[in-house]
Amino acid sequence: MKGYMAGMKILDSLDNGLPFLKMHGLGNDFVILDARKADVPMTAAMAQAIGHRYFGVGFDQLVVLADCDDADVDITFWNTDGSTAGACGNATRCVARLILDETGKTDLTLRTGRGLLSVTEAGGGLVSVNMGQPQLDWQDVPLAREVDLVELPIEGAPGAAGMGNPHCVFVVEDVESLDLHKLGPIYEHHELYPERTNVEFLQIIDRNTMRMRVWERGGLPTLACGSGACASAVVAHRKGLTERNVTIKLDGGDLQIDWRDDGVWMTGPTQLVFSGVLSTDFLDKIK
Ligand SMILES: N[C@@H](CCC[C@H](N)C(=O)O)C(=O)O
Numbered sequence: 001m002k003g004y005m006a007g008m009k010i011l012d013s014l015d016n017g018l019p020f021l022k023m024h025g026l027g028n029d030f031v032i033l034d035a036r037k038a039d040v041p042m043t044a045a046m047a048q049a050i051g052h053r054y055f056g057v058g059f060d061q062l063v064v065l066a067d068c069d070d071a072d073v074d075i076t077f078w079n080t081d082g083s084t085a086g087a088c089g090n091a092t093r094c095v096a097r098l099i100l101d102e103t104g105k106t107d108l109t110l111r112t113g114r115g116l117l118s119v120t121e122a123g124g125g126l127v128s129v130n131m132g133q134p135q136l137d138w139q140d141v142p143l144a145r146e147v148d149l150v151e152l153p154i155e156g157a158p159g160a161a162g163m164g165n166p167h168c169v170f171v172v173e174d175v176e177s178l179d180l181h182k183l184g185p186i187y188e189h190h191e192l193y194p195e196r197t198n199v200e201f202l203q204i205i206d207r208n209t210m211r212m213r214v215w216e217r218g219g220l221p222t223l224a225c226g227s228g229a230c231a232s233a234v235v236a237h238r239k240g241l242t243e244r245n246v247t248i249k250l251d252g253g254d255l256q257i258d259w260r261d262d263g264v265w266m267t268g269p270t271q272l273v274f275s276g277v278l279s280t281d282f283l284d285k286i287k
Helices: 009-015 044-051 089-103 180-188 226-238 280-286
Strands: 018-025 028-034 061-066 073-079 107-112 115-123 126-130 159-162 166-171 198-206 209-216 220-222 245-250 253-260 263-269 271-278
Touching (some): 044 061, 089 107, 159 226, 198 226, 209 226, 226 253, 226 263
Antiparallel strands (some): 018 271, 061 073, 107 115, 159 166, 209 220, 245 253
C-alpha cells in the first residue's frame, strides 16, 4: 500500500486482495474479475456477497474472465442472486472494450455460454457484438412446452426468444406507467419458463425505434439489458411491428440492434468507471 494510506494496518488486507474493475454499459453495471493470470474461485454465495450494494461492491452482473484456446477470452456471467447466465450483451461489450484496448486488435472472438461471439470496433467509443442467431425453438429458449413463440399463451400475448438466455417480450401502449417491481417477478417465475426468464416491456415508437424497460432474471430491474434488446428486436420484427434494424431506447441510453443474416448485431457504448481491490478480510468472510 502506497501514499497516505501506508502504515494503516487494516489496509494491509488490500495488498493480497483481489483486484477488480467496475464498468457499465448504459448503466447496466458490472464487477469484472480477471482469472486469466490467477485462479479466481467463484461461488453463488461469493457472487451474492460481492453484489450486495451496501455490504459488498454492488453490480447487476459479476463477470469472470478466463483463458481459452479458441477465443481471445472466455467470459462467465453471474447474477446478484448467485445464478449464472449464458449471455449478457452489455457485459460482453464491456469485456470486448477491455480486450480491444489490451490487444490493439479491431476484431475479436469471445467465448460465452452461448458459444463464440464476434466483436468489432465500431468507432466513436462504440463496440459491436454479434450475439448470434436467436433461439426460436421452444426447447431452446427454453419453454415448458410447445407454443407459438410469437404469441405466448400468457395475458398480453408476449413473444419469446432465446439469446443464450430466455426472454419474454411484451408490447404495451405505455411502458412508462408500468410497475416493474410488481410485474417482473410474476413473469420471471412464470410456469412456461422452467429456467425463469428476463422480462422486457416494449413500446413501439416507429418501425425503426422502440422504448424498452426490463426486469432481469435474477430479481432486479436494470437500466439496460443487451440480450433483452436483441430478443425484443427479434420478437417485434416477428410480430410484424418493426424492421430488422432498430434503435432501442433504454433507461440508460440507446442501443442499435440489427438482425442480419449472420446473427443479431448489437452496437453501443461502454464505460470503465474505476478499479478496486477486494480485501482479504472481506474475501475470508464470504468464502
Ligand atoms: N444484463 C444482461 C443480461 C444478464 C443476464 C440475465 N439477467 C439472465 O439471467 O439471463 C444483458 O445485457 O444482456
